[in-house]
Amino acid sequence: MKSEKISELTTNRLSIYLRCLNELAAEGSKTVSSDNLAKRFHLNSAQIRKDLACFGEFGVRGVGYYVEDLRQQLTKILGLDHHHRVGIIGAGRLGTALTDYYGFRQTNFEVAALFDADREKIGTVVSDVKIYDVRDFAKIADRQGIDVAVIAVPAEYAQRVLEMIVASGIKAVMNFAPTPLLADEEIKLKTIDLTISLESLSYFLAGSGKNGKE
Amino acid sequence: MKSEKISELTTNRLSIYLRCLNELAAEGSKTVSSDNLAKRFHLNSAQIRKDLACFGEFGVRGVGYYVEDLRQQLTKILGLDHHHRVGIIGAGRLGTALTDYYGFRQTNFEVAALFDADREKIGTVVSDVKIYDVRDFAKIADRQGIDVAVIAVPAEYAQRVLEMIVASGIKAVMNFAPTPLLADEEIKLKTIDLTISLESLSYFLAGSGKNGKE
DNA sequence: ATGCATTCGTGACGTTTTTCACAAATTGGT
């Protein structure tokens, strides 16, 4: 166990390990070795051990990891034993699609409210979630206990929306607008930029398949 | 100019640079320095110069980069001067939301067809795009000239869908199913795993804001 | 009990990515 700061690459992999452990637990496996885990994806077993070692000594030499135990540990480390309430800003196609994205429920996130500026939409309900006026964001976010915000508005509004979110005291933000946003250090901002991913495919196709890989 | 293999991190940044150059061009700027570009996001100017140097010497010492020229160069490098036709497998919430995601059009991608296994959906039209039977994928993909596939089905079907896509000869795939997929070397597979990103936020919140950053 | 097979935890090593720092090229003013 080394309690230096943990890289995001490591925590991302923890998510993958946990998913696998959940499957193993469902299958009834009692223990699993790092080598075994590594083979499921094509990872290196030493990396898995190192990732886990950041948080404690969960394994038993000669045995491996106890599936159920490690599962619970990772669930706790990733904070998935806590419920989170999500507010989505932007009730367009993407925002509404996310509203009943089952990945949210699966990971203990609940979409509590949608926000939009369009008067036509305000007051209506999508998948049991009400659409509020974005101008009331701080008030509703507070009343609803929202602790995670999702930005699903056009790029040109994203920075302003982010500032509104931060001003309301929310610390975790997921951004789908295709633009890099500037935020204070104490905010966790995660940008999912589909355009970059698309252009990455485009680059690959332009190079006419000279290089492959993930 | 060094024509070794270029890392994905580099090409991803090219996308960001290009976006910025498009804005600068729209604003009427003639030239821009790497330092100037670097300040817009918070990147290092040397990195920008190195990224660009992978593809040629586009800058002029003492001046910077000619916005319009660099814009065209990057557009070409990223293959954005070519049109691509996209097939989306899975006509659920996500698949249909993606269908009129304007980022596609912006980047010269066009959603040509949707595919689903649900008989209720097959034959209907979403945002001018027809939903076909997924069992006819190879045939339709060929007929429609589809060269990019998007996987928007539940995780348990994703691997099988990928194999179907690969079998039909398509080389570029974007996967939204929250599971790592195995693909051959010659395929470009890009996985966008929202669950991992969510859990990353959860991890941050669990650590109660001890560390921030992007 | 002892030995053998297994598997973790980790220090050492190698690779990749980022940052630094400076020579070389260019412009504009005098």
Next chain:
DNA sequence: ACCAATTTGTGAAAAACGTCACGAATGCAT
């Protein structure tokens, strides 16, 4: 024509990340 101010391109240094290899701990068979 020269000097000062810029700003690129790039080798070298630093940092981050991944892999290897091995000592230490454990279980099982004899």
